[in-house]
Amino acid sequence: AHPVQPNMVRLASIKNVLAVASAKGGVGKSTVAVNLALALADEGARVGMLDADIYGPSQPRMLGLSGRPDVSDKKKIQPLCAFGLKVMSAGFLVDPATPMVWRGPMVTQALTQLLGDTDWGELDYLVVDMPPGTGDIQLTLAQRVPVAGSVIVTTPQEIAVADARKGVAMFRKVEVPVLGIVENMAGFRCAHCNEVTEIFGAGGGARLAEESEVPLLGTIPLAPDIQSATDSGRPSVASDPEGSAAAD
Amino acid sequence: AHPVQPNMVRLASIKNVLAVASAKGGVGKSTVAVNLALALADEGARVGMLDADIYGPSQPRMLGLSGRPDVSDKKKIQPLCAFGLKVMSAGFLVDPATPMVWRGPMVTQALTQLLGDTDWGELDYLVVDMPPGTGDIQLTLAQRVPVAGSVIVTTPQEIAVADARKGVAMFRKVEVPVLGIVENMAGFRCAHCNEVTEIFGAGGGARLAEESEVPLLGTIPLAPDIQSATDSGRPSVASDPEGSAAAD
Numbered sequence: 150a151h152p153v154q155p156n157m158v159r160l161a162s163i164k165n166v167l168a169v170a171s172a173k174g175g176v177g178k179s180t181v182a183v184n185l186a187l188a189l190a191d192e193g194a195r196v197g198m199l200d201a202d203i204y205g206p207s208q209p210r211m212l213g214l215s216g217r218p219d220v221s222d223k224k225k226i227q228p229l230c231a232f233g234l235k236v237m238s239a240g241f242l243v244d245p246a247t248p249m250v251w252r253g254p255m256v257t258q259a260l261t262q263l264l265g266d267t268d269w270g271e272l273d274y275l276v277v278d279m280p281p282g283t284g285d286i287q288l289t290l291a292q293r294v295p296v297a298g299s300v301i302v303t304t305p306q307e308i309a310v311a312d313a314r315k316g317v318a319m320f321r322k323v324e325v326p327v328l329g330i331v332e333n334m335a336g337f338r339c340a341h342c343n344e345v346t347e348i349f350g351a352g353g354g355a356r357l358a359e360e361s362e363v364p365l366l367g368t369i370p371l372a373p374d375i376q377s378a379t380d381s382g383r384p385s386v387a388s389d390p391e392g393s394a395a396a397d
Numbered sequence: 398a399h400p401v402q403p404n405m406v407r408l409a410s411i412k413n414v415l416a417v418a419s420a421k422g423g424v425g426k427s428t429v430a431v432n433l434a435l436a437l438a439d440e441g442a443r444v445g446m447l448d449a450d451i452y453g454p455s456q457p458r459m460l461g462l463s464g465r466p467d468v469s470d471k472k473k474i475q476p477l478c479a480f481g482l483k484v485m486s487a488g489f490l491v492d493p494a495t496p497m498v499w500r501g502p503m504v505t506q507a508l509t510q511l512l513g514d515t516d517w518g519e520l521d522y523l524v525v526d527m528p529p530g531t532g533d534i535q536l537t538l539a540q541r542v543p544v545a546g547s548v549i550v551t552t553p554q555e556i557a558v559a560d561a562r563k564g565v566a567m568f569r570k571v572e573v574p575v576l577g578i579v580e581n582m583a584g585f586r587c588a589h590c591n592e593v594t595e596i597f598g599a600g601g602g603a604r605l606a607e608e609s610e611v612p613l614l615g616t617i618p619l620a621p622d623i624q625s626a627t628d629s630g631r632p633s634v635a636s637d638p639e640g641s642a643a644a645d
């Protein structure tokens with residue numbers, strides 16, 4: 150094992166940390182992160198999920214979890230469990246209607262505590278659901294934790310691809326491997342007439358994958374079922390090659 | 398006029414600063430901001446647009462603008478102009494593929510410069526297109542500039558409404574009035590059979606407006622034309638009551 154750098158958070162019991170990211174918001178990072186985590190757990194891996202979006206945590210709702218985590222006498226926070234995942238989120242620590250109006254240093258501290266103080270136990274994978282942007286959270290994760298790889302999510306349109314491209318460049322700058330691209334909200338198939346409309350355009354994910362020289366791990370359609378499943382805490386494991394492809 | 402607080406950026410020549418925000422990413426803040434700015438300009442107002450999303454600036458593409466702004470000998474940055482708007486964005490100052498991997502203090506400094514060093518001239522409105530979250534950019538804007546009001550954008554689903562609710566609470570915490578809610582990506586009308594599908598659910602915007610005791614300024618459908626117009630730099634002014642409603 151590498152000698153841990155002085156700033157690194159000791160995560161000795163976690164084999165691989167996977168970041169699911171995109172510099173763009175609302176492209177489906179949380180949705181892809183939860184699907185990836187469930188797909189890995191379905192294959193028998195021990196999986197944790199860290200919701201690193203301190204300002205807008207979505208994982209509690211997506212996994213149907215609520216309630217305050219217990220804190221052991223050694224100051225370790227016990228993760229909540231759902232669908233075979235160990236889950237930690239800033240969403241468990243505050244009232245959902247309360248905004249975290251914090252500047253960078255506070256957010257950095259919150260992330261470091263969620264990472265280092267949670268009693269994760271032995272994990273094969275810790276999936277980290279990243280916030281949008283290329284700022285404090287992204288830097289802190291890359292500088293404090295040995296991240297095995299990142300999955301970049303985009304929707305097909307150029308506005309989103311332009312930001313996802315920055316996400317790829319950022320991970321490369323901080324020496325975190327990019328495992329591949331997931332294109333989300335691709336085509337919409339109308340339930341009434343079965344015709345497909347590409348509301349957000351097409352091909353952006355494939356273009357970014359090719360230009361970045363990484364695989365396109367999968368494409369997920371725009372589908373009302375996906376939205377209703379995630380909003381109601383019954384995440385569907387997309388029977389999607391993305392899960393197994395990313396795990397390799 | 399109020400005595401300007403010590404930290405306030407002097408914007409003597411700007412009558413009203415309007416923030417278009419949501420704590421959630423990808424809900425259409427940039428799209429609504431550009432439509433609002435164009436609607437105000439169409440009514441004869443002198444309007445500026447500040448793209449405050451330092452990590453993922455979208456306004457250059459949405460307004461079809463590129464190129465480096467001139468800097469006058471008094472160190473004032475000249476805004477670029479399109480469709481009658483004076484526009485400033487971090488996107489004009491760096492190569493579009495380069496990520497701004499900055500922590501909070503750098504981002505705060507960048508925003509303060511874009512606000513204070515740009516030669517806006519006389520404006521009736523400065524529309525500020527906000528990034529997602531409730532962090533450094535939001536706090537800096539509210540603490541440094543007298544913001545006349547904010548417009549909160551959400552999509553219909555609860556995951557987005559939960560974050561937009563935090564955006565409303567944040568502005569109230571920093572004493573910026575909330576002018577109203579805009580619901581975006583409401584229903585999708587299939588071009589093949591004319592049936593409407595509510596891909597992201599329905600009613601979230603109205604619920605948030607009622608609970609926050611502010612008006613629902615408008616509802617925008619999910620439409621491929623909107624996406625292709627914004628992605629190609631030909632923003633359509635949604636012939637939407639939102640423009641005139643928000644101006645009041």
Ligand SMILES: Nc1ncnc2c1ncn2[C@@H]1O[C@H](COP(=O)(O)OP(=O)(O)O)[C@@H](O)[C@H]1O
Nearest residue numbers: 175176177178179180370371372375376379556
């Ligand atoms: N493929 C999809 N089809 C329909 N709705 C989706 C899809 N992917 C995500 N969503 C919905 O879009 C919203 C944004 O997704 P989310 O995963 O929160 O994005 P991010 O984490 O990038 O902000 C959520 O309400 C989610 O349910």
Ligand SMILES: Nc1ncnc2c1ncn2[C@@H]1O[C@H](COP(=O)(O)OP(=O)(O)O)[C@@H](O)[C@H]1O
Nearest residue numbers: 308423424425426427428618619620623624627
């Ligand atoms: N009503 C709409 N119908 C179709 N596409 C839309 C609509 N509103 C926004 N978009 C598209 O969705 C993407 C995200 O919108 P954007 O304004 O960038 O959101 P934000 O500023 O909140 O991140 C853009 O590509 C935009 O073109």
Ligand SMILES: [Zn+2]
Nearest residue numbers: 339342587590
């Ligand atoms: Zn149809």
